[in-house]
Amino acid sequence: MKIGYIRVSTQEQNTIRQEILMERLGVDDLYIDRASGKNAQRPELQKMMEYVRKGDTVIVESISRFARNTRDLLELVERLTGKGVEFISQKEAIDTTTPTGKFMLTVFGAVAELEREYILQRQREGIAAAKGQGRYKGRKPIEPPGLDMVIRRWRAGELTAAEAMRKLDLSPSTFYRKAKRFAG
Template sequence: MNATPATPASPSRIGYARVSTDDQNLDLQRDALKASGCATIYEEHASGKNTERPELSHCLKALRAGDTLVVWRLDRLGRSLQDLVRIVGELESRGIGFESLTERIEASSTTGKLVFHLFAALAEFERNLIRERTFAGLKAARARGRKGGRPPKLDARQVREIRALLKDPHVRVIDVAKRYKISRATLYKHVGSVVPVREG
């Protein structure tokens, strides 16, 4: 008996909606996505700066070749221009379409591809600007005699003072840390372990 081959699933339009906080309403995005033909919508309450977006992860995993990811607006998907370009590029490599309703962009169309090529160029431009500013800042700091990175919280004189204080068995580490407005971890990082001197 010959088995009947399974009918391949038809392409789906899957929506993704996001608001920044729990007190914002998803109704506007939800209604627009449903009107555009999305039967399934993944909904997220998370800041655009938040790297943890579990519903977006579930949504991206659910998409199959031929499907289309639909968002109400571009900033609902990407945390930044670079993030947006990266996500859409990954979708394209998997054979998945992308559409943004507000901007009327379809990544699979000729115009949509042109827009995202422009976005990619802008993202690269932004990365180069940040890199140049960082290098310029480090060069200026070196010219003033400082190395890159955060300045130390304690200078050499303060380290000597703390070591002298901690040699007194009646002085508590937490009190010394408060006095210098640092954490105990920072204190130990700069001073190390100091054994109190006990009078015999």
């Protein structure tokens, strides 16, 4: 089977371009993640890695859609190879069934990682410049309605921490950080 994997970084980004490519390539099954590629802990990627079996081919539009660093890329491809699954990156024309394809995979993986580092560096430089000009204030703090009341009830023992987090729709780290700063 031909298995397609698509990734975009955010919920707002469009997958249509990649979906059209997969349809043109005759992909039988498709997995789509809307998540950062900074690590391999993506739900659809994990499902796909579990699903594929010997003789399948995993097709991606480009290496950067599959992995953002060389280590993850090589580990994922090694897992696929161990299962007898071929990996093809359309943009870079990489086919891991050949020694040249394996070599090119490593080279392009390193280039994709370098590109990601350049993006992050430019982002940091842009933020620093904007801060210097007083135009960047950072992310607005999360202040859910009723925060003070829920924290008071939690401290009084009327709510468990889990109930308080659920009511406020906060992660544990955010909840405890806010509770620590809350003077009561």
